[in-house]
Amino acid sequence: MCWVPVDASSDFPLENLPLGVATFPDGHTAVVVRIGDFVLDLPRAGIEPELCRRDSMLNLMASGRLSQVRQRAGELLCGEERADLLQPVDAVECRLPFAVGDFVDFYSSIQHASHIGRLLRPGGNPLQPNWRQLPVGYHGRSGTVVVSGTPVVRPWGLVAQGEGPARLQPTGALDFELEVGFVIGSAGRAIGADEADRHVIGAVLLNDWSARDIQAFEYQPLGPHLAKSFATTISPWVVTLDALAPFLVEPPVQEPLPEPYLRAGRPWGLDLTLEVDLNGTTVTRTGFSTMYWTFAQQLAHLTVNGASVRPGDLFGSGTVSGEEPGGWGCLMEISENGREPLTLDDGSTRTFLADGDTVTLRGWGGREGTPRIGFGQCSGRIDAAPERGW
Amino acid sequence: MCWVPVDASSDFPLENLPLGVATFPDGHTAVVVRIGDFVLDLPRAGIEPELCRRDSMLNLMASGRLSQVRQRAGELLCGEERADLLQPVDAVECRLPFAVGDFVDFYSSIQHASHIGRLLRPGGNPLQPNWRQLPVGYHGRSGTVVVSGTPVVRPWGLVAQGEGPARLQPTGALDFELEVGFVIGSAGRAIGADEADRHVIGAVLLNDWSARDIQAFEYQPLGPHLAKSFATTISPWVVTLDALAPFLVEPPVQEPLPEPYLRAGRPWGLDLTLEVDLNGTTVTRTGFSTMYWTFAQQLAHLTVNGASVRPGDLFGSGTVSGEEPGGWGCLMEISENGREPLTLDDGSTRTFLADGDTVTLRGWGGREGTPRIGFGQCSGRIDAAPERGW
Numbered sequence: 001m002c003w004v005p006v007d008a009s010s011d012f013p014l015e016n017l018p019l020g021v022a023t024f025p026d027g028h029t030a031v032v033v034r035i036g037d038f039v040l041d042l043p044r045a046g047i048e049p050e051l052c053r054r055d056s057m058l059n060l061m062a063s064g065r066l067s068q069v070r071q072r073a074g075e076l077l078c079g080e081e082r083a084d085l086l087q088p089v090d091a092v093e094c095r096l097p098f099a100v101g102d103f104v105d106f107y108s109s110i111q112h113a114s115h116i117g118r119l120l121r122p123g124g125n126p127l128q129p130n131w132r133q134l135p136v137g138y139h140g141r142s143g144t145v146v147v148s149g150t151p152v153v154r155p156w157g158l159v160a161q162g163e164g165p166a167r168l169q170p171t172g173a174l175d176f177e178l179e180v181g182f183v184i185g186s187a188g189r190a191i192g193a194d195e196a197d198r199h200v201i202g203a204v205l206l207n208d209w210s211a212r213d214i215q216a217f218e219y220q221p222l223g224p225h226l227a228k229s230f231a232t233t234i235s236p237w238v239v240t241l242d243a244l245a246p247f248l249v250e251p252p253v254q255e256p257l258p259e260p261y262l263r264a265g266r267p268w269g270l271d272l273t274l275e276v277d278l279n280g281t282t283v284t285r286t287g288f289s290t291m292y293w294t295f296a297q298q299l300a301h302l303t304v305n306g307a308s309v310r311p312g313d314l315f316g317s318g319t320v321s322g323e324e325p326g327g328w329g330c331l332m333e334i335s336e337n338g339r340e341p342l343t344l345d346d347g348s349t350r351t352f353l354a355d356g357d358t359v360t361l362r363g364w365g366g367r368e369g370t371p372r373i374g375f376g377q378c379s380g381r382i383d384a385a386p387e388r389g390w
Numbered sequence: 391m392c393w394v395p396v397d398a399s400s401d402f403p404l405e406n407l408p409l410g411v412a413t414f415p416d417g418h419t420a421v422v423v424r425i426g427d428f429v430l431d432l433p434r435a436g437i438e439p440e441l442c443r444r445d446s447m448l449n450l451m452a453s454g455r456l457s458q459v460r461q462r463a464g465e466l467l468c469g470e471e472r473a474d475l476l477q478p479v480d481a482v483e484c485r486l487p488f489a490v491g492d493f494v495d496f497y498s499s500i501q502h503a504s505h506i507g508r509l510l511r512p513g514g515n516p517l518q519p520n521w522r523q524l525p526v527g528y529h530g531r532s533g534t535v536v537v538s539g540t541p542v543v544r545p546w547g548l549v550a551q552g553e554g555p556a557r558l559q560p561t562g563a564l565d566f567e568l569e570v571g572f573v574i575g576s577a578g579r580a581i582g583a584d585e586a587d588r589h590v591i592g593a594v595l596l597n598d599w600s601a602r603d604i605q606a607f608e609y610q611p612l613g614p615h616l617a618k619s620f621a622t623t624i625s626p627w628v629v630t631l632d633a634l635a636p637f638l639v640e641p642p643v644q645e646p647l648p649e650p651y652l653r654a655g656r657p658w659g660l661d662l663t664l665e666v667d668l669n670g671t672t673v674t675r676t677g678f679s680t681m682y683w684t685f686a687q688q689l690a691h692l693t694v695n696g697a698s699v700r701p702g703d704l705f706g707s708g709t710v711s712g713e714e715p716g717g718w719g720c721l722m723e724i725s726e727n728g729r730e731p732l733t734l735d736d737g738s739t740r741t742f743l744a745d746g747d748t749v750t751l752r753g754w755g756g757r758e759g760t761p762r763i764g765f766g767q768c769s770g771r772i773d774a775a776p777e778r779g780w
Contacts, residue, residue, distance in 0.1 A: 223613020
């Protein structure tokens with residue numbers, strides 16, 4: 001029996017034990033395990049102190065000892081009570097758990113890609129010819145991946161002005177994107193679609209903040225750049241693939257059948273529930289199991305050309321959207337690209353994000369009566385664009 | 391007077407003194423300065439031993455002491471002879487000088503972008519509407535940036551097959567791209583166009599290897615991904631901005647005038663000569679001063695949205711091409727996208743690269759009678775695609 005009180009609705013029961021990095025009230029920083037509303041100080045508990053007495057969990061990730069660490073933490077939490085090793089999570093500052101190496105973002109929800117395609121190319125084929133043959137993706141900026149709670153400053157960028165020249169201005173179309181991010185803990189290249197669990201150690205929630213007006217002007221022909229490079233927020237807890245294993249499910253049937261390197265014999269879909277909260281209103285509730293391309297296929301694809309991955313690399317699922325209104329993973333979809341304002345519970349309306357807005361992603365696996373394995377919150381408040389001399 | 395013999399045609403006279411990282415015959419690795427055909431072991435010379443006794447020059451770059459290090463190295467090389475501190479460059483192994491943080495690649499030669507646009511969209515406007523208003527760029531993969539001399543393995547990828555489904559195969563259209571890369575040594579965001587020299591510490595040659603058939607199928611709508619992520623080669627010597635200062639020139643006049651954040655009062659063009667050698671045949675000779683967007687504008691652009699740069703970030707100029715045949719910076723241009731084979735000095739022909747081919751970039755500033763400030767070589771040999779079980 002676990003001696004830490006854990007509420008039945010908590011994201012963090014004994015079955016979860018995700019890892020992160022926290023700075024304690026006395027100023028020291030360490031790799032920690034989350035349990036209920038507390039964190040367990042791993043080096044203080046004598047668990048891999050050399051690897052965990054750090055401001056990053058990268059060395060622990062790369063060590064291959066994550067499973068043992070979670071097991072030892074679980075044993076400790078069910079043994080003799082050691083409340084001195086815990087700290088209330090509200091009393092610590094959660095840090096970015098690791099410096100991100102390469103960040104690749106995919107575009108793997110067929111509902112999202114089709115919806116966006118219809119908005120941008122009305123009357124045309126909503127999906128590009130490549131979409132069903134490979135997981136479309138691109139590299140994002142790793143140096144601006146920040147942890148939940150970090151304010152997001154409204155970016156400046158060039159925005160088209162009808163037929164005239166584009167002008168530098170703060171974005172007027174700031175959006176969130178509801179995603180799940182996957183964390184690499186072990187290096188490799190040309191990774192088979194059924195080998196993903198040898199390299200992916202866990203997952204986080206990920207908000208790929210996007211400036212739609214900047215994106216629309218800049219993205220031809222080399223893809224999004226400044227529209228997304230200003231910030232990407234991840235949740236502080238790396239929920240391990242071990243903890244997520246009960247939620248692995250068969251993904252949707254793929255038609256046409258992809259090339260052999262993208263075919264998997266094991267079920268790599270993930271049955272998770274995801275939500276977006278905007279200033280206290282739940283604006284999105286959807287599931288992750290409908291994603292067309294799985295994270296295993298994404299990893300197989302991004303390494304099939306011989307490209308290497310290394311511990312600390314991160315890749316995002318792409319925006320997660322369902323079929324129906326209420327299940328759309330970004331404001332561009334919810335507001336039909338700014339044409340249909342959304343009404344929040346406080347009566348205010350939004351097409352895109354306003355200064356002061358707070359967006360919080362939540363996500364978990366588990367149904368009634370089974371332990372809930374959750375990610376906690378991935379949250380960011382929009383700060384006004386800074387004044388510029390230009 | 392420098393006591394090291396330096397040939398008049400050398401890229402590395404006393405006025406250059408670029409930095410790199412080398413492993414010596416006795417197995418130790420250190421930050422070094424290149425002089426003529428030798429390297430100077432900085433920690434052994436007592437120059438910043440704490441910063442330089444490493445397998446990366448990142449800490450030295452971030453320390454802000456690069457100018458002093460070059461000055462002290464120069465004084466040492468002009469003082470009492472200390473041949474014991476030198477090693478022939480042929481006896482050491484040059485390493486990747488620093489682990490790359492974020493890698494952004496631009497597309498800033500108007501000759502190249504226009505030529506590619508004519509090849510891909512015959513009859514249409516060769517330049518996208520955004521091209522003259524901002525330096526178009528995208529994020530590339532930083533974990534696969536390798537140092538000159540590293541073999542480049544022909545990548546696999548999905549290639550369109552007429553109207554049928556794309557198939558996984560080794561690329562049949564492997565190309566080089568002649569570029570200059572700029573190295574960040576000091577963090578910043580929203581960097582003014584005239585502040586580039588506070589953040590850029592130097593430059594390297596950069597070959598953005600590209601698989602044109604993979605690129606053509608994958609790049610809509612999020613840009614190139616696997617077509618370029620398999621390898622990017624840089625030259626081993628970071629030629630400092632101090633050494634390149636004599637070659638700063640006015641860039642081409644920009645029409646229309648860009649937004650104020652992209653206007654500079656100082657001349658940020660660079661008068662460099664660049665060459666590509668393919669198996670001993672010089673296939674390209676061109677100049678860098680015709681680049682439409684300067685590195686200072688590129689840096690201003692990539693940070694205008696609030697995105698941060700940090701020491702170890704790298705950004706590429708984009709393929710450098712001149713107006714005329716003989717000055718084109720990639721085989722896609724030279725061969726008119728595979729339609730016009732190129733004949734090498736040995737009588738063989740190429741449209742794209744063959745296994746066993748060696749591509750070497752060279753570049754330097756300086757005319758007859760002035761010191762030549764060069765980059766050395768940026769070289770890579772193509773290895774055959776590995777066998778796969780697929």
